[in-house]
Amino acid sequence: MRIITTHTGTDFDALASMVACTHLYSGSVGVLPDRVNPEVKQFLALHGSILRVTPRKGFELGGVTSLVVVDANSWKRLDGMDALAKREELEIICWDHHMEGVTIESTETHREETGAAVTLLLEEMQRRDTPFTPMHATLFLLGIYSDTGGLRYPSATARDAAMTAFLLDNGADLNVVSAYLDDTVDDAHAEVFAAMLEESEIVELGELTIGISALQIKSGLTSLAPLVERFRSFKGLDAAFGLFQADSQKCMVIGRGKPKFIDVGQIMRTLGGGGHPGAGSAIIRKTSPTEAAEQMRALIGKSCGDNQGVRSVMSDPAGFTVGADATMGHVAARLADENRTGLMVCQGSTLLGGVSGLECAKAEKTGRLDVPVKGYTRRNIPRIAPDASCREAVALMVDAREGILAVVEDDELVGVITQTDLLFEVYDF
Ligand SMILES: [Mn+2]
Structure with a gap:
């Protein structure tokens, strides 16, 4: 059979x-x-x-x-x-x-x-x-x-x-x-959801924001996973963990997260449960929600320990750089050839600033394409440190309305961040 x-x-x-x-x-x-x-x-x-x-x-x-x-x-x-x-x-x-x-x-x-x-x-x-x-x-x-x-x-x-x-x-x-x-909830679940919002702890781990909510619940209440996902999206979290205890014998752990940042399934497997990178659950026996929360924090810390910042996504600056002594004519030709909107201007490896098509047009208009770019360099271009998070980079790019950011360490240009570099960080692949 x-x-x-x-x-x-x-x-x-x-x-x-x-x-x-x-x-x-x-x-x-x-x-x-x-x-x-x-x-x-x-x-x-x-x-x-x-x-x-x-x-x-x-x-x-x-x-x-x-x-x-x-x-x-x-x-x-x-x-x-x-x-x-x-x-x-x-x-x-x-x-x-x-x-x-x-x-x-x-x-x-x-x-x-x-x-x-x-x-x-x-x-x-x-x-x-x-x-x-x-x-x-x-x-x-x-x-x-x-x-x-x-x-x-x-x-x-x-x-x-x-x-x-x-x-x-x-x-x-x-x-x-x-x-x-249908994702409407009954009164009992609405009560739990309200308590989750109220009694949650938000943990910042590198650039990740993770919510942990440990609650005592009425026994017999099931279907809590959708609440955890709702809690996660409501609070804009990268991951959320609900720890629910209905009796003293066991604590139910439900996790939901963005798989790019955290492997929820892997965390749950270390607790004896299972799941996917984006979703999982486990049961911790003989523990209180507070103890379980403690355990979760340690596990989460371990699992997202090597989260990467700007350094991991930045591009080699070589292709985006021009020497301070190059002429504006050279800059204009490079922008046209390489189909770029601007270049970083460096003296040696020290970043002076940036130059764009705008400055080239100005130089051309006044017949000064033979002068060094140094004199046309805009000093106040957006800069970011290599240890900054990708989210900070996205925010800076949005604020500065620049398509490229200089990654600077001790005045030295160590990389650039283009829109393409950040695309993968903005969306959860
Ligand atoms: Mn399935």
């Missing part, structure tokens, strides 16, 4: 991937973990009967010869499958988009970095021309949308978008999708 299973705390991507597998592997059955997300539970209450899935509780693993694991990569995240981990001659097939922290050794692996795991399965279904109903299409789309924030998260790929189009073509209903992904 072949079964399909996924991670506990089953979300729409996990459920959709499981159901997609029941289409791909005929005769297989999905074994659903006992703990599923509330929205998923709601969906199952209405549409469960058309899905070939059965609850884990009461399911006998005795006759299992083949296990398909979707949207998960470690035994720990599965619900009661440990017995299978030791079974010899068990075929294991993995369909997953979690690239790190793999502990399941599989016979056949489909692991690729898409926004949603179900995207991989949909591509296979499209290849094989596997039929499915509009209601299934709707569930699959819920999977893609919930894992990619409706294709807005940086983790979304063109492949997720292509499968979105494929599903819309096949009758996926956006009204239904929206009903389940």
Whole structure:
């Protein structure tokens, strides 16, 4: 017998991937973990009967010869499958988009970095021309949308978008999708969110701003991850961690961040949990929220210790520099040849200032193209230190309305920052 299973705390991507597998592997059955997300539970209450899935509780693993694991990569995240981990001659097939922290050794692996795991399965279904109903299409789309924030998260790929189009073509209903992904919150969650804003600690780490909020919450409250993401975006943070304690036994840690700056999944793995660079969670046992916050601060500090400043993105100044004794005619010719708006003027390696097309035009008008650039150099050009953060550089560029900044250390020009150098810093790649 072949079964399909996924991670506990089953979300729409996990459920959709499981159901997609029941289409791909005929005769297989999905074994659903006992703990599923509330929205998923709601969906199952209405549409469960058309899905070939059965609850884990009461399911006998005795006759299992083949296990398909979707949207998960470690035994720990599965619900009661440990017995299978030791079974010899068990075929294991993995369909997953979690690239790190793999502990399941599989016979056949489909692991690729898409926004949603179900995207991989949909591509296979499209290849094989596997039929499915509009209601299934709707569930699959819920999977893609919930894992990619409706294709807005940086983790979304063109492949997720292509499968979105494929599903819309096949009758996926956006009204239904929206009903389940509605981001309004009930009173209990609104209360937690207000407390997060109130009782958060903002940590500055180099150029990163990270929020940590440790709270006691009512037991039974789930679906806290969207609150952490909302807290992060509301406060404009690079990363946010919510530490929630409902009883004295354990503290739930949920992290959300910009993957370019911080690897949330990696931090969570050191705590025994899991996740992606942008999102993850873990459970810390026998600790208080304050102790857990302490632990988090140390881990975050370690993980973003080598964050880079201006020095790491600046360009070699050589191509942007002209000697103070060069003539204005030479400057004008270089600007035209190299298609630049200005150059840095240096005496040796000492920065004097800058010269632009404006000064060249002035010199040309008065017939002074043969005089040294020194006399036309603007001294007050924007300068920045190599240790400054990229964000400071962006702010300076915006304020000074200059497309190029001089990176100066002890009056010496050590680099320049162009708009291109900063583009990668402004957007989260
Ligand atoms: Mn997923």
